[in-house]
Amino acid sequence: MDDRGARRAPGRISLMCPAPRVRFAPSPTGHLHVGGARTALFNWLYARSQKGVFVLRIEDTDQERSTAASYAAILEGMRWLGLDWNEGPDVGGDHGPYLQSQRLDIYRQHLEQLAAAGLAYKCFCSAEDLQAREDEVKAAGGVWEGYDGHCRNLTADQIATAEAAGKPYAWRLRTPDEGMTFWYDIILDKLEFQNEVLVDRVIFKADGFPTYQFACVIDDHLMEISHVLRGDDHVSNTPFQLLIYQGLGWKPPKFGHMPMILGPDRKRLSKRHGATSVQEFQKQGILPAAMLNYLSLLGWSPGGNAKEVMTAREIIGKFSLKKVGSSPAAFDYDKLNHINGEHIKALDPGQKVQLALPLLAERGWALDPGWLVHGADSTEAYLGRVLGTLGNRFSSLLTLPDQIGFFFSEDFYVDQEAWTEHVGTEEAGTFLKALAAALEEGLALDQAHPAPAFEEVVRRCAEQQGVKAGQLIHPARVALTGQSRSAGIFDVMELVGLRRTIERLRKAAGSA
RNA sequence: GUCCCCGUCGUCUAGUGGUUAGGACACCGCCCUUUCACGGCGGCAACACGGGUUCGAUCCCCGUCGGGGAUGCCA
Numbered sequence: 001m002d003d004r005g006a007r008r009a010p011g012r013i014s015l016m017c018p019a020p021r022v023r024f025a026p027s028p029t030g031h032l033h034v035g036g037a038r039t040a041l042f043n044w045l046y047a048r049s050q051k052g053v054f055v056l057r058i059e060d061t062d063q064e065r066s067t068a069a070s071y072a073a074i075l076e077g078m079r080w081l082g083l084d085w086n087e088g089p090d091v092g093g094d095h096g097p098y099l100q101s102q103r104l105d106i107y108r109q110h111l112e113q114l115a116a117a118g119l120a121y122k123c124f125c126s127a128e129d130l131q132a133r134e135d136e137v138k139a140a141g142g143v144w145e146g147y148d149g150h151c152r153n154l155t156a157d158q159i160a161t162a163e164a165a166g167k168p169y170a171w172r173l174r175t176p177d178e179g180m181t182f183w184y185d186i187i188l189d190k191l192e193f194q195n196e197v198l199v200d201r202v203i204f205k206a207d208g209f210p211t212y213q214f215a216c217v218i219d220d221h222l223m224e225i226s227h228v229l230r231g232d233d234h235v236s237n238t239p240f241q242l243l244i245y246q247g248l249g250w251k252p253p254k255f256g257h258m259p260m261i262l263g264p265d266r267k268r269l270s271k272r273h274g275a276t277s278v279q280e281f282q283k284q285g286i287l288p289a290a291m292l293n294y295l296s297l298l299g300w301s302p303g304g305n306a307k308e309v310m311t312a313r314e315i316i317g318k319f320s321l322k323k324v325g326s327s328p329a330a331f332d333y334d335k336l337n338h339i340n341g342e343h344i345k346a347l348d349p350g351q352k353v354q355l356a357l358p359l360l361a362e363r364g365w366a367l368d369p370g371w372l373v374h375g376a377d378s379t380e381a382y383l384g385r386v387l388g389t390l391g392n393r394f395s396s397l398l399t400l401p402d403q404i405g406f407f408f409s410e411d412f413y414v415d416q417e418a419w420t421e422h423v424g425t426e427e428a429g430t431f432l433k434a435l436a437a438a439l440e441e442g443l444a445l446d447q448a449h450p451a452p453a454f455e456e457v458v459r460r461c462a463e464q465q466g467v468k469a470g471q472l473i474h475p476a477r478v479a480l481t482g483q484s485r486s487a488g489i490f491d492v493m494e495l496v497g498l499r500r501t502i503e504r505l506r507k508a509a510g511s512a
Numbered sequence: 513g514u515c516c517c518c519g520u521c522g523u524c525u526a527g528u529g530g531u532u533a534g535g536a537c538a539c540c541g542c543c544c545u546u547u548c549a550c551g552g553c554g555g556c557a558a559c560a561c562g563g564g565u566u567c568g569a570u571c572c573c574c575g576u577c578g579g580g581g582a583u584g585c586c587a
Contacts, residue, residue, distance in 0.1 A: 025587090026567065026587085027586075027587045029586080029587075057558060059587060061586090061587080062586055062587070065587090066585070069582095071545085123543045123585085125585095126585095127584095127585070128582095130585090142513090143513045143514070143583095144583085145513085145514065145515095145583070146583060146584090147584095168585095170585050172585095188516095188517070188518095191516075193515075193516075194515085197515055197516095197583090201582080201584085201585090202584085202585045203585095204585085205585040206585060207567095209585090211584090211585070211586085211587085212586070212587045213587090216587085231581090232516090232517060232518090232580090232581070233580090233581055233582070233587095234581095234582090234587090235516060235582075235584075236515070236516060236517095236581075236582040237582080237587090241572065257517085259517080259518070259580085260580070260581075262579085262580070264522095264523075265569095266579060266580080267579090267580085268580080268581090294581075297524060297525080297536090298524075299524095300527050301524080301525095301526065302526095303525095303526065303574075304526055304527085304534075304535070305526080305534065305535045305536090306526090306535085306537085307536095308524085308525090308536055308537090309536095325518095325525080326517075327517090327518050328517090328518065328519095328579080328581090329523090329524060329525090330523060330524080330525050331523095331524095332524060332537065332538085334523080334537060334538055335523070335524065335536080335537045335538080336537095337537095338536090338537055338538085339537090346536075374516085374556065390549090391549075391550070392549055392550040392551090393548070393550080394549095395549080395550090405563095420530085455546095458546090468546095468580095469546065470546055472546090472548085473546040473547075474546075474547070476546090477546075477547060477548095483546035483547090483548090484547060484548080485547050485549075486547070486548070487547095487548090487549095488546075488547090489546060489547080490546085
C-alpha cells in the first residue's frame with residue numbers, strides 16, 4: 001500500500017507532521033445519537049484544527065438493521081450540526097467507495113490473505129450450536145467466556161465433510177494464546193491486554209458480509225486514516241483489531257478512545273432521560289451552534305476561566321486532543337438550555353427574526369393590517385419590533401410563542417394564576433376601567449402612538465387615582481399579555497396598539 | 513464471573529508534590545426595576561475511602577468501594 005497518501009493530503013502544515021485523516025463511521029441503524037454526534041464532532045474538530053481531512057464512512061454491514069432512512073437521518077443530523085466532510089458516500093473522494101456494502105470484494109480479498117496465512121479459519125457452528133454450548137456451560141455453573149474454539153482445529157476431512165453437507169460457515173480470526181497486545185492510546189495512555197483473554201471472533205459472517213471488526217480495519221487502512229477517535233466502548237475491540245493489522249502486515253493508526261456520555265443519573269444515556277437524537281434537540285428548539293458548543297464541552301474544556309460559550313470557529317481554534325478528558329460526562333439538559341439561550345441572545349436582530357418567523361407561520365400569525373401599530377408595516381418588521389422589546393428575554397424557541405402570542409392574536413395564552421391575582425380583584429377592575437378611559441381621552445384612537453405617549457397617560461392616570469404607577473401597571477400587564485412577566489409594558493402597548501389595548505383593558509375589567 | 517476504563521462542588525470542568533482548590537450550569541440572597549429576564553454583587557457546595565511513598569499529598573503507588581464499558585455471525 002502507498003502510505004505516502006497521507007502526505008499528499010490537502011492543507012498540510014508541516015513536513016514533519018502530515019495532515020491527519022480522521023473519520024466518523026456510523027452504522028445506519030437509527031438516528032444520529034448525541035454520543036455519535038459527539039464522536040463525529042471531536043473528529044471534525046481535530047481535522048479542522050489540524051487542517052486535516054474528515055471522512056464520513058457508512059458501516060452498513062449489518063443487512064438486517066441498516067436502513068436508507070437511517071442513512072439519510074445521520075447525514076441530515078450532521079449537516080444540521082454543521083459538520084461537513086471532505087470525503088464520503090455523497091461527495092466521493094479518492095478512497096471510496098464510502099459505503100461498506102459496496103466494498104465486499106475488497107474485504108473478501110483481505111480475508112483470503114489472512115486465510116492463506118492460516119490466521120483465519122472456517123467455523124461451522126450455527127447460532128443454535130453456540131447457544132446450546134453456552135447454556136450447557138452455564139447449567140454446569142460455569143461462565144461462558146466467548147467462543148470456545150470449537151472449529152479452531154478442524155481437520156481437512158472435517159471441513160470437507162461439512163462443506164459437502166452444505167453447512168454454512170463464518171470465518172474467525174485465530175488469536176494468539178499467549179503474549180500481550182498493547183498500544184499507546186492518545187487519551188487513555190498505555191493499554192494492554194493479555195492475548196489469552198481475546199476470543200476468536202467472527203470476521204466474516206455466513207451471509208458473506210464482513211463484521212465490523214474486520215471491515216473497520218481494512219477501511220481505516222485503505223482510507224489512510226491516521227487517527228481513530230471513537231467511543232471508549234471500543235477499547236476492548238482494539239486489541240483484536242490490532243491483531244488484524246498485524247496479520248496483514250499493516251501499521252495501525254493511532255487510537256484515541258473518548259469517554260462515553262452518560263445520562264444525568266450517570267446511567268447509560270437513553271430515551272428515558274429525554275431527547276437523545278440530534279433531531280429531537282432540533283425539535284426542542286436547540287440551535288445547532290448551541291448543540292455543537294455544548295457537546296464540545298463534554299469531555300473537553302477550553303481550560304481555566306476561558307469562556308464556555310463559543311462559536312464553532314472559536315472551538316476549532318482552541319481544540320486540542322491533549323485536553324480531551326478520560327472520565328465519562330453526564331448529560332446536563334439545564335446547561336444545554338443555558339448555552340442555547342446564550343447563542344440566541346448573541347444573534348443579531350435580523351437573525352432572530354428569521355429564527356422566529358417559522359414559529360409564526362406554524363400558527364398562522366401575521367400582522368393584521370387593520371391594526372394601527374406605530375412604526376411597523378409588515379409582519380417581519382413588526383416581529384422585529386416585538387423581538388426588540390423582548391431583548392434578552394428571548395432565550396428559548398420553546399417559550400417564545402407564549403411570550404409573543406398576544407401581539408398577534410386575541411386568543412393568547414393566559415396564566416390563570418396571574419389573572420386571578422392581578423386582574424380578578426375589585427380594585428384591579430376599577431383601575432383598569434380608569435386606565436382605559438384615560439387612554440381613550442388622552443390619545444387619538446385613529447393614530448398609532450409610541451411607547452412614551454402611553455407611559456405619560458398611564459403615569460398621569462395613576463396620579464389621579466392616587467396610587468403608584470405599579471398598581472396600574474401590574475393589572476394592565478396581565479390584561480394585555482395574559483402573564484405577569486413580559487417586556488416593558490409601554491412597549492407592549494405601543495405594539496399592541498391603542499385600540500386593542502383599550503379593548504383588552506375593558507374586557508379584563510369586565511371579568512373582574 | 514472475567515477483562516478494560518473512570519472517580520475534583522448536585523452537574524460540566526480547571527488545576528498543582530506546598531493554592532484561600534479556580535470557572536461555568538443549577539440553587540439561594542441582595543442591588544437595579546413597571547414585572548420577568550439581562551446585568552452587577554455575594555453565598556452554598558468538591559479533591560470517594562483506606563493504606564503507603566514523602567518534610568508534605570487532591571496530585572505518585574497499592575487496595576477497597578462506586579460508576580461505566582466489553583464479554584454478539586451488532587456496530
